Amino acid sequence: MIAVRFLCAAILVLGVCTEARAEDSSTPRHLLRSVRAFKDGRYDEALVELRLVARAPDAPPDLAFYLGPTLYKLKRYDEALAVFAASRAAPDALTDFYRGETCYQLKLYRTARAVFAALRTRGLGPALDEAAGRYVDAVDAAYKRAPATASIDYYLAQGLERARREPVLASEYLDEARQVEALAATRHRHGEIVTALAAAWNASGRPQAVVDLLAVERPLTPELTWELARALVAQGDATRARALLEDIVKAHGAHGNAAAALLATLPP
Numbered sequence: 001m002i003a004v005r006f007l008c009a010a011i012l013v014l015g016v017c018t019e020a021r022a023e024d025s026s027t028p029r030h031l032l033r034s035v036r037a038f039k040d041g042r043y044d045e046a047l048v049e050l051r052l053v054a055r056a057p058d059a060p061p062d063l064a065f066y067l068g069p070t071l072y073k074l075k076r077y078d079e080a081l082a083v084f085a086a087s088r089a090a091p092d093a094l095t096d097f098y099r100g101e102t103c104y105q106l107k108l109y110r111t112a113r114a115v116f117a118a119l120r121t122r123g124l125g126p127a128l129d130e131a132a133g134r135y136v137d138a139v140d141a142a143y144k145r146a147p148a149t150a151s152i153d154y155y156l157a158q159g160l161e162r163a164r165r166e167p168v169l170a171s172e173y174l175d176e177a178r179q180v181e182a183l184a185a186t187r188h189r190h191g192e193i194v195t196a197l198a199a200a201w202n203a204s205g206r207p208q209a210v211v212d213l214l215a216v217e218r219p220l221t222p223e224l225t226w227e228l229a230r231a232l233v234a235q236g237d238a239t240r241a242r243a244l245l246e247d248i249v250k251a252h253g254a255h256g257n258a259a260a261a262l263l264a265t266l267p268p
Contacts, residue, residue, distance in 0.1 A: 034046045072101060211235070222248070
């Protein structure tokens with residue numbers, strides 16, 4: 001595939017630099033072996049080497065550039081998406097291309113479209129741009145008509161199923177549900193989707209996403225008020241968080257005790 005050839009070319013550059021330092025640490029050796037294994041199509045071996053790198057005390061801070069594509073090639077799409085979604089590395093066109101492909105394989109079509117469309121605006125070169133364009137066109141063709149409620153139900157169910165054990169993955173499915181629901185002829189389970197997505201983003205450390213999501217939601221339900229308060233606390237916005245938490249405590253609702261406990265952690 002086009003993306004594979006481009007990725008191999010890029011990681012081999014690192015491999016040349018790494019080889020010079022290979023005797024200083026076992027980590028560069030394992031990383032170089034993973035690059036070579038990936039290039040040769042030995043993805044199982046590449047994954048073994050990358051797992052060793054990830055456990056090393058001198059591991060790179062973010063392995064998404066290597067680990068995500070390797071998991072994708074092994075068709076371990078859930079794991080690949082978790083790596084891509086949790087990554088805090090600087091945007092990289094090749095890594096994002098694999099993320100888009102991973103989303104597409106998992107039927108997260110609206111998310112995949114957004115990834116590929118954004119890549120095209122950044123500039124990919126003719127080969128990758130053409131491939132990204134085909135993905136965008138395929139999703140657009142699938143959504144010429146308003147989505148069925150069954151599609152929204154599917155993504156919501158997938159997100160809720162993963163919410164407790166895999167909040168990062170859950171948020172990907174729930175955000176897909178949000179995007180698909182926005183295209184529906186009428187609102188369908190909107191409150192459930194937004195509430196579950198806000199909780200998943202809070203659980204996976206994305207408070208700003210929660211604040212942005214809830215900025216346009218009116219009225220805020222008690223559950224959404226709680227999630228917004230949690231996000232504001234995580235951002236250090238004590239003034240706004242305190243007002244919301246005090247309201248929750250006064251309401252004597254489901255989150256009253258938790259809100260009181262969180263209030264006690266805020267600076268005076």
